[in-house]
Amino acid sequence: MEQVENFLSFVSTHKAELWDQTVEHLWLTVTSLILATTVGLSIGIVISKKKALSSSVIGFVNAVQTIPSIALLGFLLPFLGIGVFPAIVALFLYALLPIVRNTYAGITEVDPVVKEAAIGMGMSPRQVLFKVELPLAMPVLFAGIRTAFVINVGIATLCALIAAGGLGEFIFRGLSTNNPYMILAGAIPAALMALTFDILMGYIQKHVYMLIKPISITFAMLIAVVIFSRIISNSSPSKIVAGFPSEFIERGDGYMGLKNVYDLHLDVKEMEIGLMYQAVKNKEVDVISGFSTDGRIEAFDLVKLNDDKQYFPPYHAAPIVREQMLQKYPEIRYALMLLAGLITDEEMAEMNYRIDERREEIRAVAADFLKNEGLKTGLTRSGPGDIIIGSKNFTESFLLAEMFKIVIENYTGLTTELKLGFGGTKLLFDALNTGEVDIYPEYTGTGLLVILRSVHVENLPYHKDTVYNYVKKEFDSRYRIAWLPPLGFNNTFALMMRKEHAEQLKLKSISDLAKHTQNE
Numbered sequence: 001m002e003q004v005e006n007f008l009s010f011v012s013t014h015k016a017e018l019w020d021q022t023v024e025h026l027w028l029t030v031t032s033l034i035l036a037t038t039v040g041l042s043i044g045i046v047i048s049k050k051k052a053l054s055s056s057v058i059g060f061v062n063a064v065q066t067i068p069s070i071a072l073l074g075f076l077l078p079f080l081g082i083g084v085f086p087a088i089v090a091l092f093l094y095a096l097l098p099i100v101r102n103t104y105a106g107i108t109e110v111d112p113v114v115k116e117a118a119i120g121m122g123m124s125p126r127q128v129l130f131k132v133e134l135p136l137a138m139p140v141l142f143a144g145i146r147t148a149f150v151i152n153v154g155i156a157t158l159c160a161l162i163a164a165g166g167l168g169e170f171i172f173r174g175l176s177t178n179n180p181y182m183i184l185a186g187a188i189p190a191a192l193m194a195l196t197f198d199i200l201m202g203y204i205q206k207h208v209y210m211l212i213k214p215i216s217i218t219f220a221m222l223i224a225v226v227i228f229s230r231i232i233s234n235s236s237p238s239k240i241v242a243g244f245p246s247e248f249i250e251r252g253d254g255y256m257g258l259k260n261v262y263d264l265h266l267d268v269k270e271m272e273i274g275l276m277y278q279a280v281k282n283k284e285v286d287v288i289s290g291f292s293t294d295g296r297i298e299a300f301d302l303v304k305l306n307d308d309k310q311y312f313p314p315y316h317a318a319p320i321v322r323e324q325m326l327q328k329y330p331e332i333r334y335a336l337m338l339l340a341g342l343i344t345d346e347e348m349a350e351m352n353y354r355i356d357e358r359r360e361e362i363r364a365v366a367a368d369f370l371k372n373e374g375l376k377t378g379l380t381r382s383g384p385g386d387i388i389i390g391s392k393n394f395t396e397s398f399l400l401a402e403m404f405k406i407v408i409e410n411y412t413g414l415t416t417e418l419k420l421g422f423g424g425t426k427l428l429f430d431a432l433n434t435g436e437v438d439i440y441p442e443y444t445g446t447g448l449l450v451i452l453r454s455v456h457v458e459n460l461p462y463h464k465d466t467v468y469n470y471v472k473k474e475f476d477s478r479y480r481i482a483w484l485p486p487l488g489f490n491n492t493f494a495l496m497m498r499k500e501h502a503e504q505l506k507l508k509s510i511s512d513l514a515k516h517t518q519n520e
Contacts, residue, residue: 010181014170022189024165028084029152029193032091037145040096044103045129054104061097069094069155070272073162077275082243082284087156087164094155095148102144106137146201153194157186163243163269163279172246172270175423179250240517242266243276243285247424253312253449253493255289261311262514273394277356286497287513291315291396293345293491295353303502304494306509312493313445313462316486317343317396319404320447323480325387325438332387332439333484335411339403340485342373348396348489355395362395366402376410385417390428390437393421396491400441425450433479443491447471447483464490 011018047054064072072090080086110133118132134141160168170186173179248254249270258264269285276288281300290297292304319336326333351369354360367377387408391401398420405416419437422428429451431437444467452474464486472483495510507513 007181007184011185014185018170018185018189021165021167021169021186022193025153025156025167025190026193028087028091028156028159028164028166029149032088032152033095033145033149035088035092036095036099036148039092040099040144040148041103041141043096044100045107047100048104048107048133051108058097058101058104061093061100064093065097069158070161073158074275077162077278081282082163082269082271082275082279084164086162087159087166090159091152091155095152098144098147098151099141100144102140102147103137106140106144107133109140110136142201142204146198149197149201150194153190153197157190160246160270161272162275163271163285165270169246169270172423173250175246175427182250239267240287240513241285242268242287242289243271243279244268244289245273245276246270248289248493251425251446251450253445258311258495258510261309262510263518264510264514265517280496280498283498286501288496290494290496291394291491292494293348293352293396293489294356295349295351296356297349297496299353299357301499302496303499304496305502305507305513307492307494308509308511310462311510313448314464314467314490315443315445315492316464316468316488316490317400317441317443318468318486319439319484320432320442320475321439321482321484322432322435323476323482324435326482329386329412329414331412331414332408335407336404336439336484338375338407338411339487341488343369343488345489345491348491351399352395355399362398363402363406366399366406370403370406375407377406379410381409381415383415386414387416388436388438389416389418390422390431390440391418391420392425392428392440393423397441400487404439404441432481441487442483444468444471444483444486445492447475451475452478 043057047057067075069090072093073086076086076090080089107129114136115128115132118128123131156164156166157168157171160166160172167186167190170182174182174184174186242255244255249268250256255266255268259266266287269279271279276285277290277294277296277300279285280288280302287305290302290304296302297304319339321332321336347369351365354365355362371377389401389404389408391397401418401420405418408414408416419431422431425442425446428437428440429442432440444464448467448471452471468483468486475481475483495513497507497513502508505516507516
């Protein structure tokens with residue numbers, strides 16, 4: 001009962017945002033469905049009359065359906081940019097298969113005797129289609145449309161990763177911060193939307209000829225209103241648009257606190273970490289939250305805005321390990337100590353650049369660095385993993401996990417298993433705390449403000465050793481998790497802009513950015 005009350009309280013405090021996301025989700029789904037229905041019905045009718053085309057056309061739309069949705073969104077990004085347009089294109093492509101296939105199947109499965117009788121009564125091919133074939137195919141045809149809508153409601157949640165909005169924003173933020181109420185606030189309306197539409201389509205199917213004209217007019221008016229409102233909004237004075245990943249928006253050291261400290265007002269677009277760099281490069285957003293050791297800063301000609309109020313604490317990376325594993329395998333500590341203080345900021349930025357921009361293999365980059373530092377890298381063990389190494393879902397975390405694997409396997413007799421790409425800090429830490437993961441690379445600032453939730457601890461100077469010693473002590477006493485010595489580099493958060501844009505607006509610090517947004 002308490003959990004229900006907490007959920008209802010969360011919904012109440014976020015009702016305005018939830019309503020906006022629901023409207024965005026419905027707009028994406030319905031718009032793409034209308035386009036897919038119009039095109040899909042036409043294609044289905046054509047291939048039902050020209051069966052030689054059927055296998056190739058259905059094979060194509062079937063192939064589109066097999067592409068992972070996030071991969072399709074990523075593929076469309078360089079061509080169509082971020083936002084609503086690529087999202088609608090992707091949803092349109094996914095909705096085609098059930099509509100095309102069911103239209104084709106429904107028409108071709110009409111009894112030939114019935115069609116011959118219609119022709120014998122003097123009907124033209126057009127009359128046979130609209131007065132015989134389509135009415136008889138209507139149950140199968142509507143089943144395809146209903147299936148397409150349900151598919152699109154689910155896939156539309158992923159469109160939040162490319163700043164298209166929708167209920168996926170709550171879902172991804174909830175997953176990143178391990179907030180079940182936020183996940184449910186996104187998932188429940190999506191499920192209700194699918195069920196409501198399914199019931200509505202069932203009613204329309206029974207009264208299709210009576211309702212098709214008013215429904216078509218209503219949808220056309222709605223689309224016209226939305227398009228007009230978007231034209232008006234696009235013609236209004238431009239604002240600074242920020243592209244932030246889900247976790248940064250919600251985490252204790254992220255945008256919410258930053259907004260309060262600096263009185264910062266940005267038009268925030270939620271998107272996946274890997275996409276935001278491409279988005280700022282393509283001028284689709286103006287500001288992103290990045291990591292100071294990211295190799296794309298130089299590659300994309302970005303500039304870091306000075307954190308003049310010292311909002312962000314130090315983020316020195318270090319291995320964190322379950323004490324139970326250190327007691328069972330004390331040699332792990334020795335192996336990982338070989339990495340202590342080994343990596344500079346510049347070296348980490350260079351390795352990130354090689355992986356992100358030169359497309360070099362992560363393991364090869366990790367091995368090259370360790371080999372140049374005089375460490376052994378040649379041994380790769382096989383078999384069941386004695387140690388499970390985790391990582392978050394970004395390049396640097398993948399790279400450090402590979403380094404941990406290499407030194408452990410080359411300096412101990414243990415085998416390791418990698419579990420890479422956890423969707424958020426809280427998810428990965430919970431996996432470590434419950435024993436599903438034994439080691440992963442963490443950052444002192446993240447440990448302080450996200451896991452310990454010690455938001456701007458009073459009388460705790462943001463100094464490397466002070467923060468490290470604090471989180472080391474607290475993790476040991478609260479969780480029996482050990483922080484081993486830091487790896488050397490400080491990958492603090494930073495707000496970044498295109499250098500030319502920052503120079504044009506004369507912005508050098510986050511305070512400058514805040515003043516600019518207040519004057520817009």
